Amino acid sequence: MSISVVILAAGQGTRMKSSKPKVLHEISGKPMLFHAIDAAVAVSDDITVVLHHQAERIEAQINAHYDNIRFHLQDAAQFPGTGGAMKGLHPKHSRTLILNGDMPLITEASLRALTDGDADINMSVIKLDDPSGYGRVIIENGEVKEIVEQKDCTPQQLEVKTVNAGIYAVNTDLLERYIPQLDNNNAQKEYYLTDIVKMAVEEGRRVHPVFVAEEEFKGVNSKLDLAGAEEIMQRRIKEDLMIQGVIMRLPETIYIDCRARFEGECTLENGVSIIGEATLIQAHIKAGSVVEDSHIEHSDVGPMGRVRPGSVLKNTHIGNFVEVKKSTLTGVKAGHLAYLGDTTIDEGSNIGAGVITCNYDGKKKYPTHIGKNVFVGSDTQLVAPVTIEDDVIIAAGTTVNKDIQQGALAISRSPLKIVAGFFYKFFGVK
Ligand code: UD1
Ligand code: MG
Numbered sequence: 389m390s391i392s393v394v395i396l397a398a399g400q401g402t403r404m405k406s407s408k409p410k411v412l413h414e415i416s417g418k419p420m421l422f423h424a425i426d427a428a429v430a431v432s433d434d435i436t437v438v439l440h441h442q443a444e445r446i447e448a449q450i451n452a453h454y455d456n457i458r459f460h461l462q463d464a465a466q467f468p469g470t471g472g473a474m475k476g477l478h479p480k481h482s483r484t485l486i487l488n489g490d491m492p493l494i495t496e497a498s499l500r501a502l503t504d505g506d507a508d509i510n511m512s513v514i515k516l517d518d519p520s521g522y523g524r525v526i527i528e529n530g531e532v533k534e535i536v537e538q539k540d541c542t543p544q545q546l547e548v549k550t551v552n553a554g555i556y557a558v559n560t561d562l563l564e565r566y567i568p569q570l571d572n573n574n575a576q577k578e579y580y581l582t583d584i585v586k587m588a589v590e591e592g593r594r595v596h597p598v599f600v601a602e603e604e605f606k607g608v609n610s611k612l613d614l615a616g617a618e619e620i621m622q623r624r625i626k627e628d629l630m631i632q633g634v635i636m637r638l639p640e641t642i643y644i645d646c647r648a649r650f651e652g653e654c655t656l657e658n659g660v661s662i663i664g665e666a667t668l669i670q671a672h673i674k675a676g677s678v679v680e681d682s683h684i685e686h687s688d689v690g691p692m693g694r695v696r697p698g699s700v701l702k703n704t705h706i707g708n709f710v711e712v713k714k715s716t717l718t719g720v721k722a723g724h725l726a727y728l729g730d731t732t733i734d735e736g737s738n739i740g741a742g743v744i745t746c747n748y749d750g751k752k753k754y755p756t757h758i759g760k761n762v763f764v765g766s767d768t769q770l771v772a773p774v775t776i777e778d779d780v781i782i783a784a785g786t787t788v789n790k791d792i793q794q795g796a797l798a799i800s801r802s803p804l805k806i807v808a809g810f811f812y813k814f815f816g817v818k
Contacts, residue, residue, distance in 0.1 A: 392479030397489030398440035417645035423492035469578025507596035512553035522551035532595040535582040539575035553605035740766035
């Protein structure tokens with residue numbers, strides 16, 4: 389069945405206490421609105437996002453990531469509220485699914501469940517021990533009779549624990565008829581979308597309650613909610629990946645961006661962060677390491693290694709306290725304490741402890757190229773731009789500020805002076 393989707397995202401989100409629009413706050417690496425759009429894209433080819441507050445900024449960000457999303461600007465001054473958001477909107481298909489932009493945990497499966505059946509309106513409901521804040525749903529003989537907003541409830545209605553989760557699948561022709569008839573005669577002086585339920589019931593139409601998982605329908609209104617949604621999203625991402633074959637030690641201590649991709653048998657130890665669009669193939673990331681927007685294949689990193697954006701590691705070992713940035717390392721060993729930035733290193737090369745690529749002169753960044761089978765001794769500084777050809781030995785403590793030709797030794801060292809007995813003379817002992 390073809391279905392249109394409308395995502396309501398015009399609300400200000402005051403409780404978020406942020407200059408950033410609420411729906412652009414990120415969960416596991418993606419704005420929360422994008423999570424809702426992704427679920428919508430899976431079920432529909434006609435998606436409209438309703439905007440008002442910071443509409444331009446949100447629209448630009450959506451257009452940078454998605455094609456074919458329609459936008460509808462709510463006249464929030466004249467028609468505030470969830471019903472006002474729908475005014476002037478014309479979905480393409482015969483049934484319309486209405487979602488909230490601040491519900492990032494919604495799944496495609498739940499959206500499909502809401503579009504099943506032949507009722508005129510399917511609406512999502514949840515049973516809560518504490519229903520405060522939500523619209524109460526009055527159900528008689530298995531069908532919805534009315535939704536009463538908390539601020540409009542009688543004391544008796546306040547006791548109702550079945551609440552409106554805020555997502556509906558509605559016959560589009562009913563929607564087209566009911567939306568122009570909405571009024572704002574209520575405590576909040578807003579146009580309530582929920583009033584379409586009353587209108588449908590009055591016409592003898594069937595409004596069916598679909599009981600849904602509370603977790604998926606949690607709205608994010610504050611930074612506290614944001615952190616709660618993040619925890620749930622992380623649990624889902626990690627469960628899926630473990631089922632797919634990723635080994636995780638103490639998974640609750642690991643963070644994984646929803647855009648990360650894993651192939652083969654990867655291992656993530658405790659305290660690992662995988663950020664951005666990282667790809668890991670047969671990789672072992674050891675405790676406390678951070679990997680961001682990089683490709684890691686048949687390699688191991690850490691403990692406490694850092695792979696920054698734009699890096700490609702293949703058949704490579706990165707040890708503790710090694711930082712790699714925008715570098716391509718193939719068949720390399722860098723076991724301890726190094727900074728490798730804007731660097732390419734070829735097969736068989738060994739990077740000693742304390743090696744630093746000096747890639748920045750305060751104005752610009754410069755590259756370092758290291759060939760095959762190069763031995764870079766400990767505490768070497770490579771002053772970029774610089775090229776080290778194949779089969780080179782660089783002695784410990786060398787400052788390399790010239791290119792080095794194939795097969796050479798490079799050594800720069802101030803002579804060591806040893807003064808016999810100086811200790812005793814200096815301290816006046818013995
Ligand atoms: C709404 C429901 C309530 C339900 C609750 C579930 C109404 C009248 N009430 O209440 O029954 O229990 O959701 O979370 O619908 N929005 C706009 N334009 C507006 C106002 C809101 O686009 O003028 C958008 C918001 O950005 C948000 C969604 O609609 O994504 C819901 O708005 P919100 O203010 O959170 O609705 P509630 O008062 O919580
Ligand atoms: Mg509200």
